[in-house]
Amino acid sequence: MSEETMNEATMSEASTTAVNTTEENLALWLTRRGGALTIGAAPRSAAGPGEVVVRVRAVAVNPIDAMPPIAYPFVLPWLRFPAILGTDVAGEIVEVGPGVTTFAPGDRVLGHAVGLERSRNRPAEGAFQRYVVLMAHLVAPIPDSLSFSQAAVLPLTLSTASVGLFQRDQLGLTLPAVGTPDRDQTVLVWGGSTSVGSNAIQLAHNAGYRVVATASPRNFDYLRALGADAVADRSSSTVVDELVGLIGTAFLAGTVAIGAGSIAPCMKVAARVAGAKRVASSMPSPLSKLQAGLVRAPGVKVSYIWGGTLKDNEIGPAVYGFVGEALAAGSYRAEPAATIVGDGLRAIPSAIEQLRKGVSAAKLVVTI
Numbered sequence: 001m002s003e004e005t006m007n008e009a010t011m012s013e014a015s016t017t018a019v020n021t022t023e024e025n026l027a028l029w030l031t032r033r034g035g036a037l038t039i040g041a042a043p044r045s046a047a048g049p050g051e052v053v054v055r056v057r058a059v060a061v062n063p064i065d066a067m068p069p070i071a072y073p074f075v076l077p078w079l080r081f082p083a084i085l086g087t088d089v090a091g092e093i094v095e096v097g098p099g100v101t102t103f104a105p106g107d108r109v110l111g112h113a114v115g116l117e118r119s120r121n122r123p124a125e126g127a128f129q130r131y132v133v134l135m136a137h138l139v140a141p142i143p144d145s146l147s148f149s150q151a152a153v154l155p156l157t158l159s160t161a162s163v164g165l166f167q168r169d170q171l172g173l174t175l176p177a178v179g180t181p182d183r184d185q186t187v188l189v190w191g192g193s194t195s196v197g198s199n200a201i202q203l204a205h206n207a208g209y210r211v212v213a214t215a216s217p218r219n220f221d222y223l224r225a226l227g228a229d230a231v232a233d234r235s236s237s238t239v240v241d242e243l244v245g246l247i248g249t250a251f252l253a254g255t256v257a258i259g260a261g262s263i264a265p266c267m268k269v270a271a272r273v274a275g276a277k278r279v280a281s282s283m284p285s286p287l288s289k290l291q292a293g294l295v296r297a298p299g300v301k302v303s304y305i306w307g308g309t310l311k312d313n314e315i316g317p318a319v320y321g322f323v324g325e326a327l328a329a330g331s332y333r334a335e336p337a338a339t340i341v342g343d344g345l346r347a348i349p350s351a352i353e354q355l356r357k358g359v360s361a362a363k364l365v366v367t368i
């Protein structure tokens, strides 16, 4: 059956969400590094212990999906081909595996697909297909008021921000909870309008921290709406001084550095204010590490985030549990805004091309 034919049989997210249990799986395959993404049949894998199977209704694209072939040996050296890319999923649960008690078939959920992770490395867990296997502790329910398309913006960047803020080998901050009182400590988020930053601001805010963030001025109101208490222009020539002033005498609990060139100014700020001399960078590349080594910021330690690591520790279940509750309570928003750029697996390659050209406070989403 062609993808076009199968799309006609697929119900839109506006209609009833009954799942066709005999529907064949179809995936967007990457058969070799540098090869074209091609649509083809894929097995419908069963849910193993602690897993769920989700009928994908929307996916978002991320920089890791848009990597040039030359980056694969550095970023995903373990990846076996053929592979199925994609990390961000929203859809409906069709099957729960042994030991899963928190979800049932028919539940509307978002989830982080970890098929590209070294320890998983299997196509069944790549997002760019109709039926995906997800680890149940990286899945959260989505309220009826939230569309699949908007929910799909969250998973990878929610995970990445959470690793940076809360994992013990990163900033190790206190986890968020609905209704947490304010604490007298500040978190700096550089790159607050990125998808990772949008989550970092909300997570830190929901953990009670005062948040100082940077972005381009056109996104200042967006940052404030997410919970930032003070904002600065990341391109200003005096941004380090401004941030030091905005943090003032408050205790800096930690810094998340997101975006090219973010590590140096973050290290300089951390060196000049009272508090934790810790910067968690979302750029785990050899170049970033080289650049950090050249910055004069005595005592400041930089750690490098890998968004998938929370699947193996307490942060994954804690954050996905929190987000399910907070989305329902209205104290967390699925941001940035989804820009729906197409429908069907065939629309994903052009979404990836569009991402390569850059976005600002937006997430590119394809409905499936």
Ligand SMILES: NC(=O)c1ccc[n+]([C@@H]2O[C@H](COP(=O)([O-])OP(=O)(O)OC[C@H]3O[C@@H](n4cnc5c(N)ncnc54)[C@H](OP(=O)(O)O)[C@@H]3O)[C@@H](O)[C@H]2O)c1
Pocket (backbone or CB within 6 Å): 062, 063, 064, 156, 157, 160, 190, 191, 192, 193, 194, 195, 196, 197, 215, 216, 217, 219, 234, 258, 259, 260, 261, 262, 281, 282, 283, 284, 305, 306, 307, 308, 359, 360, 361, 362
């Ligand atoms: N380590 C991991 O596991 C992991 C996982 C996911 C993403 N990442 C990385 O995290 C970064 C953000 O990813 P994303 O998907 O959140 O990005 P994104 O949403 O595509 O980022 C778009 C935003 O980037 C901002 N921006 C552009 N250049 C910047 C710079 N030099 N410094 C700070 N902000 C800049 C723009 O903000 P303004 O318009 O306000 O200027 C724009 O709003 C990327 O480098 C990505 O590779 C790492």
